[in-house]
Amino acid sequence: MNATLHELHRPLGSTGLNISPLGLGTVKLGRDQGVKYPSGFAIPDDAQARQLLALARDLGINLIDTAPAYGVSEERLGPLLAGQRDEWVIVSKVGEQFENGQSRFDFSAAHTRFSVERSLKRLRTDRIELVLVHSDGNDLDILQHAEVYQALAELKREGKILGYGLSGKTVDGGLLALQQGDCAMVTYNLNEQAERPVLDYAAAHGKGILIKKALASGHACLKPGEDPVRRSFELLFSHPGVSGAIIGTINLQHLTANVRTAAAVLTGN
Numbered sequence: 001m002n003a004t005l006h007e008l009h010r011p012l013g014s015t016g017l018n019i020s021p022l023g024l025g026t027v028k029l030g031r032d033q034g035v036k037y038p039s040g041f042a043i044p045d046d047a048q049a050r051q052l053l054a055l056a057r058d059l060g061i062n063l064i065d066t067a068p069a070y071g072v073s074e075e076r077l078g079p080l081l082a083g084q085r086d087e088w089v090i091v092s093k094v095g096e097q098f099e100n101g102q103s104r105f106d107f108s109a110a111h112t113r114f115s116v117e118r119s120l121k122r123l124r125t126d127r128i129e130l131v132l133v134h135s136d137g138n139d140l141d142i143l144q145h146a147e148v149y150q151a152l153a154e155l156k157r158e159g160k161i162l163g164y165g166l167s168g169k170t171v172d173g174g175l176l177a178l179q180q181g182d183c184a185m186v187t188y189n190l191n192e193q194a195e196r197p198v199l200d201y202a203a204a205h206g207k208g209i210l211i212k213k214a215l216a217s218g219h220a221c222l223k224p225g226e227d228p229v230r231r232s233f234e235l236l237f238s239h240p241g242v243s244g245a246i247i248g249t250i251n252l253q254h255l256t257a258n259v260r261t262a263a264a265v266l267t268g269n
Contacts, residue, residue: 002256003263005060012089012243013208015163015182017129019089021237022262023063023210024056024255025248030066030073033101044250049080055252057087059259065210065246066123067093068115069103069134078124089129091210091246092119093167095148096134105136107146116155127160130208132167132185139166139173149180167212174198183208188242189216190232196239203241211236214245215258229258233265 005020012019027035032043044052056064064081066073074092081088094115097104116131133148143149143166152164165183168174171194174184178201186195188211202209215232222228236242245262249255263269 002059003260003267004058005259005263008060008263008266009062010243011208012130012163012210013182013202014206015130015208017089017162017208019063019244020061021244021266022061022259023065023089023091023244023246024053024061025065025212025246026073026077027067027070027248028250029070029076031069031071031098034098034103041250046076046080048250049076052250052252052255053080055255057084059256061259062087063089063091063244063246065091065248067096067134068119069093069096069098071098074119074122078122082124085125090123090125091130091132092116092123092128093132093134094119094152095142096136103136105134107133107142107148109147109151112148112151113155116152116160120160127162129161130163130165130183131155131161132165132183133177135166135168135173137169139168139170140176142166143173143176143180152181163208165208171195171197175201178202178205178207183210183243185210185212185246187211187213187216188236188239189214190221190228190235191216199239199241201241203239207241208243209241211242211245214247227261229261230265233262237262237265 163182166177167185
């Protein structure tokens, strides 16, 4: 019997959402330029994308991560998730768009509302479970001086989104994002642990944490023969603040192996 994550779903902070400890990142469903991967890849066609999503569901994954900055990812997910919307917790973003090979940022209230309404249409849904601010790196400036968080709070009151937060790049940004919002997406892996204070704060205050770049190549610090994926998941899931980690793969074997390893770590096997 292959290990799955069905029995291992957990709360995303105090949002009321229950998520699988691994989520599927979908940048590779929509964008193949300006992405930081060691090797090139072909964007999957609809049949391949459908197969990937079906496997993710079978493995117990209910968390899916997308963004307007991921090319046509949202537009593709809308029809691909038809008939199974209630089985997924969708995370999307606001603030960054990727057009003509360039990122553009807009954190105004008007653009935030426009972006969420557009994502709802693209995803063919009446709500998005979690919307994160796609930071350009100036986390504190965005949260303190732009109107994006106020606009997201309003959209939450209207029921169009169920939670909001920041996908940021700094400790101070992550801490402020959690004080005022529901969730932070942070970089945390074998190589980079500077944002650990954000995880500590989340654990102490019942806030949600999603990990990005969970499997960044931190293999240099491993002993010979150690499994980098297992060591990565041991690091992540040993921290009580971590709700889930986003893994962006389009390789069915990698996805299955990642789930098997995460399940083993989470069940102490």
